[in-house]
Amino acid sequence: MVTAVSETSTARPESAPRGWRVRRKEAVAGYVFLGPWLLGLFGITLLPMLYSLYLSFTDYDLLQDPEWVGLENYERMFTGDPQFWSSVKVTLLFAVTSVPLKLAVALGVALLLYRSRRGVGLYRSLYYVPSLLGGSVAIAIVWQTLFGGQGAINAVLAFFGVEGRAWIADPATALGTLVLLAAWQFGAPMVIFLAGLKQIPAEMFEAAALDGAGRFTQFWHVTLPLLSPVLFFNLVLETIAGFQSFTAAFVISGGIGGPADSTLLYTLYLYLRGFGDFQMGYASAMAWVFLVALGIITAIVFRSGSLWVHYADEGDR
């Protein structure tokens, strides 16, 4: 008994360290390879995020040390800042119009381009170009010029005898031009739709056609259900991106969300508060409210998915 115990107790320390050492070596190598990413995660994502959470409870003007104020920033946001609510309204309006429009355009163009025809590759690339340029300042400036009171859009309208207006200068239409610009950048969801469309087996359409389904019926009862996971994926991505939209509004409105705050998107307002007004504490609080709100919206989109997203393998279950 005693010897047996001693045997096992000596055997274990011998074998365990060997496994240990190998495992530890692997672990070290793993962490070394992970290093750059971990550095990024902690150094430029997590720590700054946590710091901004701390800042959101302070009065911080960028230049002097932050001063703890508790929930004051949050209180002010919800009860004492009319511009905050106006920016929420503008952002919601922007998101609920630009996201469906962009997805509809992307799906429409994908349907036109998914069959193999001559030169289709060229068209696919061409239609993707706006998305490559889309986030850029240059395009925003082009947009500003196109839709200005003396811009090309009005020149074209005048040719057809329609009187144009100063689209970007008018608070009634300024946000609309931003929605159009967003919809015009449909390339990324289009490519994903194209990939999704290619996955749908041709037999499905043949069978549907044999049963006498027209093009629209085919689209409605075959294409759309089978494409719904892809649509869902695009919807989630574009919703998040739509709410975070910043560059175009910043450039086109000259950095202040005008005319009459009609393009004052949430992110733009946050930026103005933080970097223009020295209210980084308030801006941080806005960022956290934004994060939570975006989380809730994404969760709702996910929940809704169970109602309309069909996965092809569901039938097997």
Added chain:
Amino acid sequence: MAIIGSARSLRALLAGAAALTVLATAACGGGSRSSDQQAGGPPEREQPVQLAVTWWGGPARAELTQKVLDLYTQKHPNVTFTTQWQGYSGYYDKVNTTAAGRNAADIIQIDNRVLREYANKGLIAPLDAWVGNTLQVDGIDPKLMDTGKVDGKLYAVPLAANTGAFVVDKTVVEPLGLLPPETGWASWDEFGSWAAKVTQATGQAPWAFRDESASMSVFEFWLRQQGKELYDGQKPGFTTEDVTKWFEMWAGFRASGGASPAEVAQPANGGDISKNTVLTKQTAGTFSYDNQLTEIAKGTDHQLVLVPMPGSQTGAYARPSQFFTAYAKGDNAATAVDVINFFVSDPEAGAILGTERGLPPNKQVRDAISPKFDDQLKGVLAFDERVTAQAGPTPPVPAQGDSQMTRLLQASAENVGFGRQSPADGAAEFVAQATAELERAAS
């Protein structure tokens, strides 16, 4: 075993991450020693010094500024410069961000809009200790010099002076027989009826002037004519009734055809000169500053003239168009002050700078270089002297939070201009928000 192992490596990992963070902060901290040179001390000329200089402006300003910096380096070879410049919009965001990172430029161009904010937050250094030795300001009009002071302490040196003016497109209005006299208009009413005649004569192409109800500086001029100021300490110096009257006056100008509709005016509200309606030929006149005549004239083939703004010139004042300030946490504040002094006191530097930033603030420099001015600049100088002779007292430095006031006025003016709000509602909203924001900015 595995649990202990992972816990241990996790601990090691956390320790590593913590160490890295400390290293990173230490590295950031290394660059920002507090001022090595004592306040009031002599500029460094024996050791190599590199100073960063930042300003807003166009390519012309960049070229002239660079020339002056080169001249300074030529005289003091140990002092060299790095420069950063950009347009006005977004300029302060960048300065604020670099200051938050404790690495702002040594010499920072500002205007009076942020002076109080920067001084109170300790971003810029008080300069009194250098006055009389490194900083020679005897030639600068004390009234102008005072515009760089906050609570009696000098923080900013005026680089140039200008004053409000109305720019008229002579090529458009002269053939109509509507060229205004050199003395301008006795009242805003007279101004309005002149404008209505111009617009009628041209058939709205162009309008007489654009809706400038969103302009803080024109509003200030109008307010000062009635003996009020933009700010009363940290509170607005005006009431809802004042703003209502202001918005109603502009509604009247729009109704009579003198002023363009808001949609013509809106793109220019941001203050970008390239979108100025005189340059786009949508209007025959624009409010501006006298020194900007050269800049505006460059963008059009029409002939332009300066006319005083409507009514009594008590609304005008010798306005500091830009200041140079020294970064409070810069390593070589004394040298920075010497460079600033070079810009305002050296006749050679003054000759290079001309009136691009405004009229030279230093009387000796101004007298030395003005004989070499061309006719346009001579005209600007004469105009400035004529108007500032009748000008009212210099207003106090704007309150903290001024940049928000500008934004709020623009939003309200646009709401009223596009008919989304009545003048009274727009005014009430503006005054309420302005009061709240100013109060917050000071706390």
